[in-house]
Amino acid sequence: MTSWAVPDVLDRSRSVAPPGWSRWLVPPAALSIHLAIGQAYAWSVFKPPLETSLHLSGTLSALPFQLAIVMLGLSAAFGGTLVERNGPRWAMCVSLICFSSGFLIASLGAATRQYWLVVLGYGFVGGIGLGVGYISPVSTLIKWFPDRPGMATGIAIMGFGGGALIASPWSAQMLKSFGPDSSGIAQAFLVHGLVYAVFMSLGVLLVRVPPDGWKPAGWTAPAPSTVRPLISGADVSARNAIRTPQFWCLWVLLCCNVTAGIGILEKAAPMVTDFFSGTSAPVGISAAAGFVAVLSLANMSGRFVWSSTSDLIGRKNVYRLYLGAGALSYLVIAIAGNASKPLFILCTMLILSFYGGGFATIPAYLKDLFGTYQVGAIHGRLLTAWSTAGVLGPLIVNAVADAQKSAGRTGPALYTVSVYIMVGLLVVGFVANELVRPVNPRFHEPTAPDAPARAAVTEGGAAA
Amino acid sequence: MSTPxxxxxxxxxxxxxxxxLPFAYGLYELGxxxxxLFSG
Known part of the structure; x- marks a missing residue:
């Protein structure tokens, strides 16, 4: 039965795939949402023109982005159960409406020079679109790709990283055309809202959930004796999942991994400049921008490459790599200092690839431990670790760098303490990963012994 | 009769x-x- 709150056309039952539906239509549906909402990371393009035209401080001009990230965490955490209940089409539609109307409200705010409307529109309304959109395709992708869940979620979450790559030059070009005054910013926001609405509509129209019991052609679920011990065949509800130590171990490891990555990401340009300022080959503004781009590439490709690798070597092993090799890379940076620029670039690229990989692999880790039943909702709750890390990472690096600068230090010495803090955090994350064990069966959802056997449906729609 | x-x-x-296509544009700009980094 359709809930009163959900229009019939968006109901989960209306988005069940018809016979012959290809699962390869689902990743582009997911990407159309993630590539759009990934625009959030390109907010900095709007900061200088907003500061000049509306006479804002740097802190104030960052407010829409910060509120959007807070709303992302909150809406993913609290909206996850709704997303599971109402299905991916409903979630993608909500994301489209919120994200696009956020831009339209912000456009009105810029046109009327009412900055609070920009904050409300982009930050609050748009931020809800970010959170709901981020988790909207996760459980659907895992159900369509039971044979390669890491790769499937890796594609979508890579899209979130790729969104800023598209939006950053596109928004900058638009501001150049319309002008950097409030009227030009308003027009740019308006175009963003309209174009993203059209772009995201592909996801709403294309996304389908597999019929009950569907499995890829030629694939059979591995027998319990052959699967890795951490892969469970049982389901755990979101409500029960947060009562398990496994959920909190994953929360800690995600928080540590993200904090370590954000620490570099947030200060990449000044960091590389400071590191090599006293050497024979200092890094200029242009090269620093290139360094930021290299890190974005590592972050994005790590989401796909490492997450796909996790399908082969297992989730626990891949997090051992992220956290262990990440800690070693930080250690090399601390010891080598500014001795070698290629070594510094290589280590930071590795750390950022592990940062991206950590994000992209976590849905598949959750699926292994808690099953597919409410994996989207559990993922939403886990993203509060991201919000926490988003505050912790920049706070640590900035506070330490400021304190070292006040003490008269320069070059790599500005960052040595924070680099060692990151090593410590990654070790904590490593230990949390080692503590992950199979979920106690008392948390499993009961299976109805008298439930009618579901016909196994394979790719192509033929009942087997 | 089954539907085709x-x-x-x-x-x-x-x-x-x-x-x-938009992703390729983003990658091109990134490139x-x-x-x-190597010329600056």
């Missing part, structure tokens, strides 16, 4: 182009910036 299964290949191509 539709050929979804054109839709798959269109869907991947829809997301692939231009990466080059600055």
């Amino acid at each position: 299964v539709k050929d979804r290949r054109p839709l798959i191509v269109l869907a991947w182009l829809w997301v692939g 231009l910036k990466v080059a600055k």
Whole structure:
């Protein structure tokens, strides 16, 4: 039965795939949402023109982005159960409406020079679109790709990283055309809202959930004796999942991994400049921008490459790599200092690839431990670790760098303490990963012994 | 009588182009910036 709150056309039952539906239509549906909402990371393009035209401080001009990230965490955490209940089409539609109307409200705010409307529109309304959109395709992708869940979620979450790559030059070009005054910013926001609405509509129209019991052609679920011990065949509800130590171990490891990555990401340009300022080959503004781009590439490709690798070597092993090799890379940076620029670039690229990989692999880790039943909702709750890390990472690096600068230090010495803090955090994350064990069966959802056997449906729609 | 299964290949191509083309543009712009690291 359709809930009163959900229009019939968006109901989960209306988005069940018809016979012959290809699962390869689902990743582009997911990407159309993630590539759009990934625009959030390109907010900095709007900061200088907003500061000049509306006479804002740097802190104030960052407010829409910060509120959007807070709303992302909150809406993913609290909206996850709704997303599971109402299905991916409903979630993608909500994301489209919120994200696009956020831009339209912000456009009105810029046109009327009412900055609070920009904050409300982009930050609050748009931020809800970010959170709901981020988790909207996760459980659907895992159900369509039971044979390669890491790769499937890796594609979508890579899209979130790729969104800023598209939006950053596109928004900058638009501001150049319309002008950097409030009227030009308003027009740019308006175009963003309209174009993203059209772009995201592909996801709403294309996304389908597999019929009950569907499995890829030629694939059979591995027998319990052959699967890795951490892969469970049982389901755990979101409500029960947060009562398990496994959920909190994953929360800690995600928080540590993200904090370590954000620490570099947030200060990449000044960091590389400071590191090599006293050497024979200092890094200029242009090269620093290139360094930021290299890190974005590592972050994005790590989401796909490492997450796909996790399908082969297992989730626990891949997090051992992220956290262990990440800690070693930080250690090399601390010891080598500014001795070698290629070594510094290589280590930071590795750390950022592990940062991206950590994000992209976590849905598949959750699926292994808690099953597919409410994996989207559990993922939403886990993203509060991201919000926490988003505050912790920049706070640590900035506070330490400021304190070292006040003490008269320069070059790599500005960052040595924070680099060692990151090593410590990654070790904590490593230990949390080692503590992950199979979920106690008392948390499993009961299976109805008298439930009618579901016909196994394979790719192509033929009942087997 | 079973209904014939539709050929979804054109839709798959269109869907991947829809997301692939903007992504390729983003990668191209990124490549231009990466080059600055080695020339700047």
